[in-house]
Amino acid sequence: xxxxxxxxxxxxxxxxxxxxxxxxxxxARAAFGKWSLTPFEERACLLERAADILERRRFELSAVEVxxxxxxWNEADADIREAIDFCRFYAQQMRRLGPPKLTQxxxxxxxxxxxxxxxxxxxxxxxxxxxxxxxxxxxxxxxTGNTVIMKPSEQSIICGAMLMQVFEEAGVPPGVLNFxxxxxxxxxxxxxxxxxxxxxAFTGSREVGLRIWQSAGVTRPGQRQLKHVICEMxxxxxxxxxxxxxxxxxxxxSIYSAFGYQGQKCSALSRLILLEENYDRVMERLIPAAxxxxxxxxxxxxxxxxxxxxxxxxxxxxxxxxxxxxEATLAYQAKEVPPHGYFIPxxxxxxxxxxxxxxxxxxxxxxxxxxxxxDLDEALEVANGTYxxxxxxxxxxxxxxxxxxxxxxxxxNVYINRSCTGAIVGRHPFGGFKMSGGGTKAGGEDYLLQxxxxxxxxxxxxxxxxxxxETPEYRDEFLWPKHQ
Amino acid sequence: xxxxxxxxxxxxxxxxxxxxxxxxxxxxxxxxxxRLMALSMRDERFKAQLFRFxxxxxxxxxxxEIVEHLDEYFSxxxxxxxxxxxxxxxxxxxxxxxxxLRWNVSGMARQxxxxxNPDDVMATLRKRHAQKIGFTVDLLGEGVVSEAQADxxxxxxxxxxxxxxRETKGWSDPLGKNSELFPVVNLSVKISALYSQISPADxxxxxxxxxxxxxxxxxxxxxxGAFINFDMESYAHxxxxxxxxxxxFTEEEFKDWPHAGIVIQAYLRDSEAxxxxxxxxxxxxxxxxxxxxxxxxxxxYETTKSRQNGWDCPVYFQKPESDANFEAxxxxxxxxxxxxxxxxxxxxxxxxxxxxxxxxELGIDRxxxxxxxxxxxxxPIKRALVEMGYRxxxxxxxxxxxxxxxxxxxxxxxxxxxxxxxxxxxxxNLSAEELLREPRELVKPDGASPPDxxxxxxxxxxxxxxxxxxxxxxxCAKCASALAKSxxxxxxxxxxxxxx
Ligand SMILES: Cc1cc2nc3c(=O)[nH]c(=O)nc-3n(C[C@H](O)[C@H](O)[C@H](O)COP(=O)(O)OP(=O)(O)OC[C@H]3O[C@@H](n4cnc5c(N)ncnc54)[C@H](O)[C@@H]3O)c2cc1C
Numbered sequence: 001x002x003x004x005x006x007x008x009x010x011x012x013x014x015x016x017x018x019x020x021x022x023x024x025x026x027x028a029r030a031a032f033g034k035w036s037l038t039p040f041e042e043r044a045c046l047l048e049r050a051a052d053i054l055e056r057r058r059f060e061l062s063a064v065e066v067x068x069x070x071x072x073w074n075e076a077d078a079d080i081r082e083a084i085d086f087c088r089f090y091a092q093q094m095r096r097l098g099p100p101k102l103t104q105x106x107x108x109x110x111x112x113x114x115x116x117x118x119x120x121x122x123x124x125x126x127x128x129x130x131x132x133x134x135x136x137x138x139x140x141x142x143x144t145g146n147t148v149i150m151k152p153s154e155q156s157i158i159c160g161a162m163l164m165q166v167f168e169e170a171g172v173p174p175g176v177l178n179f180x181x182x183x184x185x186x187x188x189x190x191x192x193x194x195x196x197x198x199x200x201a202f203t204g205s206r207e208v209g210l211r212i213w214q215s216a217g218v219t220r221p222g223q224r225q226l227k228h229v230i231c232e233m234x235x236x237x238x239x240x241x242x243x244x245x246x247x248x249x250x251x252x253x254s255i256y257s258a259f260g261y262q263g264q265k266c267s268a269l270s271r272l273i274l275l276e277e278n279y280d281r282v283m284e285r286l287i288p289a290a291x292x293x294x295x296x297x298x299x300x301x302x303x304x305x306x307x308x309x310x311x312x313x314x315x316x317x318x319x320x321x322x323x324x325x326x327e328a329t330l331a332y333q334a335k336e337v338p339p340h341g342y343f344i345p346x347x348x349x350x351x352x353x354x355x356x357x358x359x360x361x362x363x364x365x366x367x368x369x370x371x372x373x374x375d376l377d378e379a380l381e382v383a384n385g386t387y388x389x390x391x392x393x394x395x396x397x398x399x400x401x402x403x404x405x406x407x408x409x410x411x412x413n414v415y416i417n418r419s420c421t422g423a424i425v426g427r428h429p430f431g432g433f434k435m436s437g438g439g440t441k442a443g444g445e446d447y448l449l450q451x452x453x454x455x456x457x458x459x460x461x462x463x464x465x466x467x468x469x470e471t472p473e474y475r476d477e478f479l480w481p482k483h484q
Numbered sequence: 485x486x487x488x489x490x491x492x493x494x495x496x497x498x499x500x501x502x503x504x505x506x507x508x509x510x511x512x513x514x515x516x517x518x519r520l521m522a523l524s525m526r527d528e529r530f531k532a533q534l535f536r537f538x539x540x541x542x543x544x545x546x547x548x549e550i551v552e553h554l555d556e557y558f559s560x561x562x563x564x565x566x567x568x569x570x571x572x573x574x575x576x577x578x579x580x581x582x583x584x585l586r587w588n589v590s591g592m593a594r595q596x597x598x599x600x601n602p603d604d605v606m607a608t609l610r611k612r613h614a615q616k617i618g619f620t621v622d623l624l625g626e627g628v629v630s631e632a633q634a635d636x637x638x639x640x641x642x643x644x645x646x647x648x649x650r651e652t653k654g655w656s657d658p659l660g661k662n663s664e665l666f667p668v669v670n671l672s673v674k675i676s677a678l679y680s681q682i683s684p685a686d687x688x689x690x691x692x693x694x695x696x697x698x699x700x701x702x703x704x705x706x707x708x709g710a711f712i713n714f715d716m717e718s719y720a721h722x723x724x725x726x727x728x729x730x731x732x733f734t735e736e737e738f739k740d741w742p743h744a745g746i747v748i749q750a751y752l753r754d755s756e757a758x759x760x761x762x763x764x765x766x767x768x769x770x771x772x773x774x775x776x777x778x779x780x781x782x783x784x785y786e787t788t789k790s791r792q793n794g795w796d797c798p799v800y801f802q803k804p805e806s807d808a809n810f811e812a813x814x815x816x817x818x819x820x821x822x823x824x825x826x827x828x829x830x831x832x833x834x835x836x837x838x839x840x841x842x843x844x845e846l847g848i849d850r851x852x853x854x855x856x857x858x859x860x861x862x863x864p865i866k867r868a869l870v871e872m873g874y875r876x877x878x879x880x881x882x883x884x885x886x887x888x889x890x891x892x893x894x895x896x897x898x899x900x901x902x903x904x905x906x907x908x909x910x911x912x913n914l915s916a917e918e919l920l921r922e923p924r925e926l927v928k929p930d931g932a933s934p935p936d937x938x939x940x941x942x943x944x945x946x947x948x949x950x951x952x953x954x955x956x957x958x959x960c961a962k963c964a965s966a967l968a969k970s971x972x973x974x975x976x977x978x979x980x981x982x983x984x
Contacts (some may be wrong), residue, residue: 008971042918055946067971073685076952081946085633088946242544244553250626255629290632292680294689301951301961301970302686397540399556424945 003057003070003307004297004341006448009066013157016182018190023147024178025196028120028147031175036117036145037479040098043089043143044227049170050139051087053129054080061131061162068158069127070306070342072298074414075261077356078422082132083163085425087139087442093141097296099474100457103259108462110471114478115452117145118228119198124184124212126204128264136442137201142167142177144451146354148180149191155309157181184208199451203266206388208360208434210320214481231451232437234362235390237420238271238383240405242376242396243278247285250395253419256290258368259346260421262308267391267421267430271352271359272370273379278476279372283350286370287332287407300473307342314342317365320358324349324367325358331370332432354382362388371468376401386408390432414437444453488841495837496920500646502868503833505699520592524900525911532901533557534892541589584755593892596860597624598880599724602647603881608859609652616658617866617876618873620670620713620856624891625677626881637677638697641960642704644882645671649708659875661851665772665825666875667743673701675725676717685951685960687724695732702732713774716747716790718782719798720952723893725760730765738983745827751783752808754879757788759816766823776856777813777963780827781894795950803903807923817853818846826853831862832905834920836869850874861895895946 011166016024029160035043054061071079093288100114121141125134134152141148152160182185191197192212202212209231216227239257241250257269265299274282298306308314324330334345344366352359352369359369373379383392393415394405402416412432413423423430429444431437440450457478461468524531537557539900544553597606598621623641623698628634657663676689678680678697682690705712714729716722729746748759759775765911766773780786783799790797800806810830817826826840841849842864854875857866869876881891901907908914949956 002971010971059959059963060967062960063967066964067967073682073964075950077949077960081948084946100681104810118951161819197667244549246540246630248545249627285629285633288632289680290630292629292631294681298684300689301957302681302683302689304683306679318811321743353672397536400552426944429690 001276001310002067003309003340004299004338005065006311006341008067010064011158013161013181016180016187018186019178021145021187021190021194023359024149024180025194026190027175028178029196029412030147031173032117032119032147035147035176036172038145039479040094040143043145044094044098046167046170046172047087047091047094047139047143050135050166050172051084051091053166053169054084054087054135054326055362057166058084061159064159064162065130066298069130069309070298071261071428072303072306073301075484077299078131079129079242082129082137082425084138085246086132087301089144089242089426089443090136090140090448093445097448097452098477100170100478102184102471102473102475103456105471108460108467109458110461111456111458112475112478113145113454113456115449116186116455117287118453119146119225120449121146121148121199121201121451122198123148123150124188124202124204125150125152125160126423127153128261128266130159131163133203133442134160137203137449138163138167138177139443140448141199141201141451142172144448146451147176147178149180149197151180151182151184151191153189153368153393154181154183174343189215192216193218193220193224197227198225198400199230201230201450209437223362227449230438230440232259232266232431232440232442233435234364234385234388235266235268235432235436236271236360236362236388237267237269237391237411238273238386239269239392239415239420240273240376240379240383240394240396241275241278241282242398242401244393244397245278246281246397247278249417251282251285251289252266253395253417254286255293256304257398259280259290259305259366260419262305263366263368264308264313264342265421266436268364269391270363270367270369271383272368273382274370274372274374275373275379276374283331283370287348290332290348290368291334293334295334295340295343295346297338305346305366307338308344310342312474313365314344317344317363317367320361320365321347321361324352324356324358328369350447354385360386376404380405380408383407387435388432389434390436393416393420410434412441437440488838488845491841491844492837492922493917493920495840496833497834497916498872499837499865499868500916502871503864506867511743519597521896521900522911524896525907527983535878535896538589538592539889539893540897541586541889544586550745569875572631577857579707582700592896593888596881596892596895597883597888598878599882601680602644602882605652605880606647607647608880612878615867616870617878618658618666618668618670618854619674619749619878619880620711622672622674622715622879622881623677624888625674628677628680630680634678634680634697638701641671641673641701645669645701645704645708645710649710658870659851661871662849663776665742665852666854666877667711669705669708670713670877671701671705671710672713672715672879674715674717674723675728678816682721682724683951684720684724685725687956687957691728691731692725694728698728698732701736702738702741702744705743706738709743711743711745713745713776714747716749716778716780719752719786722749722750722752722754722758723952723954726762733771734765734769739769740771742772742825743774745776747776747824747829748777748813750776751778751780751806753798753800755809755813756816759813763816763820763824763930766820772823772825774827775817776829777810777817778828779810781898784897793950794945794947802927804923805833807832810925811842812837814839814842818842818848821846821848821852827856827867828853828878829856831857831865833865833909834905834923836865836975837920840872840874885979 002010058080060469062080065071065076088163089484100112103113123137138150167177216229294303296303297307328349329351331350332348337345346366348368350370352371389410391413392409392411425443431441433439598608626636652668655668679693733744750757786799856875856877859878859880866876
């Protein structure tokens with residue numbers, strides 16, 4: 001369904017039930033043995049082929065996003081680009097981690113540290129980056145030798161299916177990557193609890209994330225190992241505007257961070273923290289800037305604010321706006337938005353206090369709260385004062401203040417003098433801590449380790465005191481039967 | 485040596501002679517400014533810190549804040565070994581206090597800004613008129629982030645236009661010949677100041693919003709006999725500006741109006757194709773238009789931006805390539821003199837001498853084109869050109885300090901650039917022979933790749949689709965509309981299916 005025009009059908013997806021879920025777990029289990037023994041080089045090449053196909057189909061795939069999830073053009077383009085980057089980056093990282101590495105050079109003994117895959121991975125992705133996040137989690141799981149059940153969000157099944165197509169074309173062996181669309185409350189719950197699922201990679205809301213974390217901790221009859229959970233959850237992100245900030249820049253970036261893709265990014269700005277000193281000057285320009293945004297159907301190329309994803313989101317965000325009206329002051333709300341479709345007018349609240357709901361809870365929509373503070377001390381306190389820690393930042397031209405904020409902001413991604421959205425794979429490894437996630441950093445050098453179990457193999461190589469000269473730093477993978 | 489080169493050298497030497505007759509330092513404001521510039525040319529790190537400091541200064545309100553920033557920018561240990569710049573700075577401004585510093589930097593800005601407001605600027609324009617130098621006025625604006633700001637800006641332009649027309653009544657053409665091509669009142673406008681939501685992905689939208697804002701201004705300019713120029717900004721806005729220009733001036737109302745101009749930047753690889761496109765458009769339109777040829781003011785910005793994004797860089801990498809292209813485009817302009825009135829925006833004596841020599845070779849009268857130079861720069865060259873009987877127009881920015889900072893920093897960069905002509909001539913005293921060399925001979929065959937190639941970045945991450953490129957946009961549009969069609973038709977089919 002097209003969120004810009006809910007009576008338009010973009011495509012049909014099927015809804016799997018428990019039997020289908022059981023079927024794919026079996027398939028993934030069955031494929032694991034062989035896939036885990038496939039040389040990492042082959043697995044890395046698979047990802048690179050997928051990246052090439054994504055690149056070839058880049059425009060076509062981004063067009064689908066415009067219709068299925070209401071992404072503006074440039075945002076859709078960015079999502080496909082990120083998916084491509086994930087594939088190439090993880091391929092490269094796997095080559096780094098693949099070869100067993102000598103732990104220490106000791107005469108008469110060799111000890112190699114290397115990694116095994118964990119088993120069957122269950123990937124649960126959100127709709128807001130329908131290709132990139134799904135692809136990032138799934139490709140990481142695949143390249144590390146796990147077999148995967150990939151569940152796209154109910155709101156972005158077509159994008160998910162197209163990603164599956166891409167991997168099939170790239171030659172992923174049967175059973176290694178399994179597409180399963182359906183309800184989180186049915187198959188999601190079932191698979192999280194499943195004894196044959198070894199790893200869960202989840203990106204989504206805090207509420208669901210915490211539930212997964214909890215149920216994954218319960219050992220089921222027949223379960224082989226501890227379940228490993230990778231959780232990337234929400235944020236309540238903040239930017240501080242220092243007294244000496246370049247206001248044109250600060251406002252431009254803030255508006256984009258808050259309202260780009262309707263605020264439906266985990267990294268989106270939702271709290272703008274202004275120093276008393278420049279409060280009036282910022283507000284004087286912030287509101288007209290918000291009023292100038294182009295809200296409309298993202299089919300039109302230059303639109304920045306489109307519809308929110310579906311009716312439930314629409315209602316939830318409108319409820320938050322009502323709460324905001326009671327708690328704080330409605331400083332701005334766009335007047336004209338298209339009448340059909342799930343369009344929410346960009347909204348700004350002022351007189352917001354840190355303890356208010358709109359300042360604490362993730363809204364995931366085009367709603368920005370402005371908080372006024374005395375000085376930088378208070379700004380930091382307010383910025384850090386939520387249970388999330390995903391993205392935060394500062395606009396300033398004072399080298400000292402910049403240094404201080406770099407050291408003290410609690411966030412997985414700290415941004416200075418730029419937008420707080422738009423992380424690039426490899427360049428800005430992305431993810432938070434506190435209630436925003438487990439510090440797993442998608443697109444970072446440590447990410448693949450989440451999908452692996454380290455193992456050490458030690459051999460006494462001394463015979464009657466005779467020892468080989470020197471042990472090489474790296475050796476071939478441990479594979480049996482040996483691959484040709 | 486070709487006859488043209490001989491003539492260029494002759495002209496160039498003549499200009500230098502005239503310049504040397506009225507010795508005046510490049511940076512006419514002595515003292516503070518001159519010392520800072522000299523330091524900047526010697527020490528790249530100092531220069532970077534200085535320009536950043538200049539950039540932040542206007543947004544500081546208290547003197548204590550200014551001194552704090554000064555300290556933060558210049559007391560960095562890193563400067564210790566580099567002759568202790570902090571100390572040097574204190575020596576230049578022993579009485580370091582916020583107010584004095586701000587006053588000095590304002591002075592620096594005033595060197596390049598012709599007035600704070602339209603009243604202010606008139607005094608300057610009158611003085612120049614007496615020196616036979618014309619003007620084009622540009623209104624400095626802050627980064628426009630909202631439509632309220634953009635509308636206000638458009639209104640200020642209209643006011644300025646009225647004012648200039650009123651105050652210059654009765655001014656005569658300095659050459660008294662072909663004056664119908666060169667109205668006295670000349671305004672330079674920047675489209676980014678008139679619409680806050682320009683998206684390179686959507687030129688049609690930008691044009692739809694810009695045209696209605698420009699029409700009243702153009703209409704009034706026409707009534708008042710004034711001239712309007714569309715300045716050229718960064719590459720992301722280039723195609724939109726060209727499209728807008730062609731669209732508006734093909735409209736019935738403006739189709740036969742000759743007093744509209746646009747800019748071509750010779751540092752762009754696209755520039756020749758764009759210029760030829762404009763000429764072709766002009767011929768089809770059947771009315772003269774004007775074109776200012778420049779090298780381009782955003783070189784650092786374009787190279788950094790494309791490197792950051794892993795894009796092919798739209799500008800040349802070697803300075804002499806830009807110079808040579810400037811000369812090639814000069815020829816294209818003169819060859820099409822019957823449809824386009826040319827203006828040459830340069831302070832480079834070689835580029836200027838080439839223009840003069842080529843005009844003579846092609847038999848174009850010196851009253852039919854003009855040289856344009858920036859306010860506050862290269863005064864002696866302007867004077868020399870007037871003496872030689874050429875048309876000279878000065879580009880005069882008007883505005884407050886804050887919005888003027890970006891402009892000031894661009895000028896400072898230009899004046900201290902390693903590659904710049906002004907630095908070579910006035911700070912490094914290169915010989916006339918050196919300065920007048922044929923640029924094509926200076927292009928290094930192996931210098932074609934960027935200093936730090938975008939391909940490194942491209943290997944790390946997939947570049948964004950460059951929506952400013954027509955081809956990319958067209959590709960996106962095709963996919964979107966194909967999908968839209970299939971969705972609309974299948975939804976319609978479904979609906980009718982349900983009904984039956
Ligand atoms: C009246 C007037 C109007 C102007 N209007 C505009 C405008 O609308 N838009 C605009 O962009 N600029 C405009 N400019 C600015 C103009 O582009 C710069 O002033 C000009 O580039 C300086 O060139 P020059 O010939 O005076 O100096 P030179 O020193 O000969 O040339 C410097 C120029 O060479 C180019 N360059 C420097 N390094 C390199 C390199 N490594 N490789 C390739 N090229 C290099 C750059 O363009 C640089 O600015 C205008 C200038 C004037 C005088």
